Amino acid sequence: MEMMFTLTLKTLKLNRKRTLLTVFTIILSVGMMTAVLCGGWSMLRFLQEKEKIYGGDYAYSIEITSQQQAEKLMQGKNVEDVSLFRFAGSSFYGEPSNKTLLAVAEIDDAFVENFSLEQYLSEGRFPLNENEIILTQDFIDDNGLALSVGDTIQLSLGTRVWDEIDTELYGLVNFLGERESFHLNAERTYTIVGIVSEMNESKVASEFNAYSGMSNDGSALTAFVKCNRISKSVYSEAEENAKAAGGQVSSFHSALLLYHGVTGGKGAVKILAAIGAVILLLMAACSAMISNVLSISLQERIKQLGMLASIGATSRQKKASVTIEAFLLGMIGIPFGLLFGLGLTSVVLAMIRISFETAFTFGALELNTHIHWMILLLGSVSGIGSLFFACQTPGRIASKVTVIDTLKQSNVYEVKQKKTPHGKVMSLFFGIYGALASKNIYRNPKRFHAITMSIFLAVVLGLSLYSFSDFMLFQTSMDMKEDGSSYTDVEAAISYKDLQAAVKAISDEGLSADISYRISRYMTATFEEESINSDMAGYFINGNLAELYVVGMDEEHLYALCEENNIDYAAYAAESNRGILINSATGNYGASPSRVVIGSPFFLERESEIELEYSDDSKTVIVQDVVNGNNANIQSQFVRDRAVLIVPMSFFDWLLNGDTYIELAIDTSEHEQVTECLADMGFFQVFDVAKTTENSRQIYTLLKMMVCIFTVLMTMIIGLNVCNTIANTINVRRSEFAVLRSVGMSAVGLKKMLLLESALYGVKSLLLAIPISLIIHYIMYSLISKGMTPFMFYINLRAYKIAVIMVIFVVVMAMLFSLRSVEKVEIVKELKMGSI
Amino acid sequence: MEILRVENVCKTYDTGETTVNALTDISFSVQKGEFVAIIGASGSGKSTLLHILGGIDRPTSGEVFVDGQSVYERTEDQLAVFRRRQVGLIYQFYNLIPVLNVEENITLPVKLDGRKINKKRLAGLLQALGLIKRRKHLPGQLSGGQQQRVAIGRALMNAPAILLADEPTGNLDTQNTQEIMQLLEASNKIYKQTIILITHDREIALQTDRILEIQDGELIRDEVIR
Known part of the structure; x- marks a missing residue:
């Protein structure tokens, strides 16, 4: 075994580039797993300490x-x-x-x-x-x-x-x-x-x-x-x-007990299971990639192993060459990987702390990196585990290498198929270089699938996670203005008789707030056929009955709304039965019940009359103004799935008494204080909308950030893997390149052929990855839209463009990295080495 | 008509500590249609000379003229074109491109030139080489002899000025050796193809028109057999 150890060490030293690439792969893999563990632990420690300060x-x-x-x-x-x-x-x-x-x-x-x-x-x-x-x-x-x-x-x-x-x-x-x-x-x-x-x-x-x-x-x-x-x-x-x-x-102290894992029940188990699943997935992915690099390294040593076999090396000794390589590389990779993981955690937590200061600082307490010996142990174990599993396949192959393999100089680039692709399309555009590139990438199906699957997984994983976080963020922003602030900062439901007391309490506290109050009810009305938009037929019950969200607004704020939207307020001041119809609704109202549409349910002119039914009452409203189209700036303040009819508060005089519940919509920068003030008054239905919206936005922005970091890291690992694999394909084909040069292919032509090969890897991966990502994108949309406020399907094209660019970048960099060794192909030297 | 002229070619390898003179002052010429054998012991410099004649390796000094033009006054790209059009190379270990079938391997130099394939010539070559039924087969599906035929076909496809063969029968059995030699002789006699063949087998050498013997990098014998 000492001989195998020395031999493996020398081989690793000889091929420094390959060795470094493999070590980097291990460092990144172990680093990611350590970062997940350390990041999770640090977050938990922060929550524990925060709760101790806040709750005791x-x-x-x-x-x-x-x-x-x-x-x-x-x-x-x-x-x-x-x-x-x-x-x-x-x-x-x-x-x-x-x-x-x-x-x-x-x-x-x-x-x-x-x-x-x-x-x-x-x-x-x-x-x-x-x-x-x-x-x-x-x-x-x-x-x-x-x-x-x-x-x-x-x-x-x-x-x-x-x-x-x-x-x-x-x-x-x-x-x-x-x-x-x-x-x-x-x-x-x-x-x-x-x-x-x-x-x-x-x-x-x-x-x-x-x-x-x-x-x-x-x-x-x-x-x-x-x-x-x-x-x-x-x-x-x-x-x-x-x-x-x-x-x-x-x-x-349930919050503290939750953070110590005592309570939480199924929720806590789910979170732990999710973290465990992420670690296992990472281990599996990293194992696969490390296995690939070990296979590549092995493939370059087939001749050496065959010679060892010829002088009497046993299967165990041959297998040991792979295990020893993994051990040696692990000895370097794992400690550096742990350090990298801890460093990565520190950087990510610092970014989170700076980006989300309000959420992740609490007085003197800040979100910092906490290191526990268990994290280092788990990180090491996961690294060792990945290496162990990575060794299995190449080790098995190594143990079976025979003397004949050396004599035949066989390698994984031997073409085993009876046919190779025609390469006609590539030939059409790129001539012989395209045809050769097309044939070459398929010569070893396993290696081809290893490369394309790596790229495919990275693209699908990254785009899917991005879709999820993007949709969640979009959901949150639906109720926000363009600048990210909420339309209403505090909402409360109080009795009409408590209105003055609430306003006075806020004023007494010295809080600056713009308080509007309104009353709202869902009412139905029957519409004539000519008034119904048949494209939104799903909005109507039994063909012509529709539900509207009727909102009575206080005078001051109705006036402000009219001013903002260039509507003449005079008519509303004069008569209480005049309304502004926001003729827009979002829901499954179109021809296909599974598709969310946004549209105008009604065709109504100004001065149209609507007979509103509510319980046993019936009221006539004259539609003074109609606002068609998607008016997020008005509608987001009310509801999205129904057309909204805004009337003066006085319209509801027939319904309003001291005990009638009205809604307060308060604009204030001091939303926490206003919420506390109203809650202290004994009002139970008080919501700090600004805080909730900001928290949700922060969470999903954080999620998006984590997704981006995760995707970048995975891309780096996969990029290294692709680099390594492509570098290997070039290395074992040096003799072939020499022959091509000798029959008249120029150096530029050779590079052109290799660049076309790399482009094909990228294109073929994307041809599968993009459609799959789009399918998953739609599934995410369906789940989120149906589970929460419905919104129209959209595709964030920028994410897909970035994915394509990253794939091109990875494969081209891999090829350029390898082309440097191609430049060193000496025809004579390679021809003297023997046959292809 | 002189097709090849070699003037005072030397090739030296400087490995740092030692200097190896692979070729020393080699000069000779070959007429169009000649069938020349280069013989010599292992390490005598035969392959080095062949590589220099084929535009693969530059001489340290001296000149090589093919068809009256200096080979090594060309740039690298021009040398690639030279190898494509004016030289045909055959190796001991065939060196076919594994992903290309028989037909594609044979037409490779033409495609590299971006020219249209002369289908008649191709068909003729395939017929002469006995590869009609195997035209769509990959090298991995051929025997050694068949692979060498494909290599010969590739070398002849562009009707090169000179055909250079480095131990073309070194990896073949007796029957295949004879068949290959017959093919080479046929291309020489019928198509007036100039052939320079390296061999360590004197019997094969005696089947050619002229023998050049290299020893320790020097041309020690230039004998016309026929």
């Missing part, structure tokens, strides 16, 4: 009533620390209002540490006992108070109750005015020992603006338990510890 570093909470119980808990199973918290009560420091409202929490020093509150301290320290308090700077500034560290403050602590539903208000819920009542519990005097900034990034602490030390008054308090190690046994431990301490488990 605890696994579960137990309701207890005394500090003694807390001390017992500390002795519990797998308990590292216990943080104590109690809602001491509310108070108004002056006339009751949002501004003067104080929500006081009692906390201990463990709470400060485990809920990362230190970062908010701007002056002084956190309280150590029940007579000390810290206040937020905002509270002091908002009330114009001259309070500082060392001052005392007297508070009437009590309970706020929402009278309508007889519920205690917890924390900093907005002042409800007459709807709430205050029940005094105790008068307390505190010494201010510290000032903090608003604890916006702490889920628990942000609900309060004053914090004192723990009292031992026997009232219920919450013990947040931090575990030494989070595992699936956390549930049984929590019950056991609660029982031992005489308390009751109140909640589990």
Whole structure:
């Protein structure tokens, strides 16, 4: 074996180019697998740390009533620390209002540490006992108070109750005015020992603006338990510890447990399965490619192995030449691959961090690379595994090489077929060079398929993933303006009688917002045949009954809408039964029910009358203005699958009363604050549309970015593979090239023939890859369009152009890289080597 | 009519540490229609001389004239054209293009020239070479003798000024050897094809008109047999 080792090492040194190419393939393959593992781990660590800061570093909470119980808990199973918290009560420091409202929490020093509150301290320290308090700077500034560290403050602590539903208000819920009542519990005097900034990034602490030390008054308090190690046994431990301490488990920190793999159930299993599948796919692809390069290397050593066979080498020894080569290359490739993977992870995470700053930085916490020994182990194992599987086929071939193979000087480029292609088409355009190129690429079907399949897989995989992310991004952007912002930043559904209160609350908070309100209903109407667009027949029920989305808008915003779209507002101001018909709908309304179309369902002139039916009521509307065509800028604010009829709010006077639900559409840059303000008022149907839209956009942009990075890497690996294979095909045909030169083919002619061969590899791969990609593209479209808001089918031609260019680039670079060795073909030398 | 003239051709290989004089001051001429054998021991320089005559390898010094024109005053591309049109090469190991069938291998030099194939000539060659029934076969489907016939056909397709054969029978059995020699003789006698043949077999050499003997890179004998 020592002899085989030495021989293999020398062979590798002799063919440095091939060896380097193989090592690069291994580095890229191992690097990709390591990057997937490390990237996933780093992301998970970020989410864990973020949740610890945001939600607190605890696994579960137990309701207890005394500090003694807390001390017992500390002795519990797998308990590292216990943080104590109690809602001491509310108070108004002056006339009751949002501004003067104080929500006081009692906390201990463990709470400060485990809920990362230190970062908010701007002056002084956190309280150590029940007579000390810290206040937020905002509270002091908002009330114009001259309070500082060392001052005392007297508070009437009590309970706020929402009278309508007889519920205690917890924390900093907005002042409800007459709807709430205050029940005094105790008068307390505190010494201010510290000032903090608003604890916006702490889920628990942000609900309060004053914090004192723990009292031992026997009232219920919450013990947040931090575990030494989070595992699936956390549930049984929590019950056991609660029982031992005489308390009751109140909640589990489900987000943190999810990130530690404890909860999540099928969802978490699916994610893990997906990551596992990606790794296995990568391993399989990398194995195949490394196997190909080992086969190429073997093929160049057939003669050598035959000679070894002639002097007595056994099958095992011959097979060992392949295994040793893989081992030697792996020894270099795997460590560098791991380093490359870690480096790649760092670069990608940095790109993500910079591109999506809001999502991936959290205070001082940033998305960074985390390395775990398990990642290095798994990366190495996957690399070794890929090499092991890659060795099998070439090893088997090596073990079977005979002496005759050497004497016959047989190689994989021996033409085994009885016929070769005519090459007539290529001959027509490129003469003898085209004909030879056409015949040459088919001379070894296995090698041909290896090259074209590699290119095919890269193109199909890249385009399919790109299609998916592109469609998802398009879906998200359907509800956005051209600049990427949403049409509405905050949406809410409230009772008509609460409208003024909501507007006042937002104003009181000092938030800048443009609030429009509307009422909307789906109504039906029957249309005459001549008014129906037969191309959109699918829109109509029973041939002539259609549903419209009728929206009543407030005066101010209806006026603004008219101004924006060059519509005369005067008619709408004068009469309430006039409407603007947005005559456009997207759906499966065309002749083919499976195809999504966009079109105008109606042929209506101005001043046409529509008889709208709603429940038992019937109302006549005069269509004052008709807006035909695809009007995304108006329609995106409402619905896409129905024509929209916009009327003055007064049209709905017959329907509107205090309890009628209306929709608020609020434009504001302070969408998070407005959402919080409305939610604090007790409105449940409040949606931060801007945030959701931005999050979705970020996710899908991130997905697109990851797809591009993945595709580039796969292209590099496959490009190297193609390079290697094509280089080999040239290498073993040197004698043939010498003969062609000797019968009068010029050097330029030889290069022309080889370039045509490379072009054919690319063209033949694309001929299959493009149609398959288009089919998958359509399947993606069908799944996404049907599952979400329907949209018309489109093809992102740019992606396909890029794919074609990349394929051409890869094969031409591979050929140019190999042509340098062709230039060194010495006719005499090659002819002397013997037959082809 | 003189078809080939070699004047003071030398070929030296400088391998760094040593200098090898493969050919030293070779001079001779060949008339059109002559059948010449070059003999000599292994390593004497026969193949080197043949490669120089065929425009494959440049001499270190000296001149080669084919049909009155200097071979080596040409550029590389012009040499390629020269090899296509004025030289026909036959090798010991046939050196056919594996992906081209018999017909395509024979017509390869014509196609490289971008000219139309003379179908009559092709048919005649195939007939003479006994390859009519095998015209669509690939080299891998032919015997050694058949492959060498294809090589001869390729060499003759363009009716070259000189036909150079490097041990054309070296890889063949006795019967095939005889057949190949008969073919060469026929092309020489009937078509006045000038042939220069390298061989180490004196019996084959005696079937030609003239023998040139090379020893250690020098022409030591130039004898007319017939």
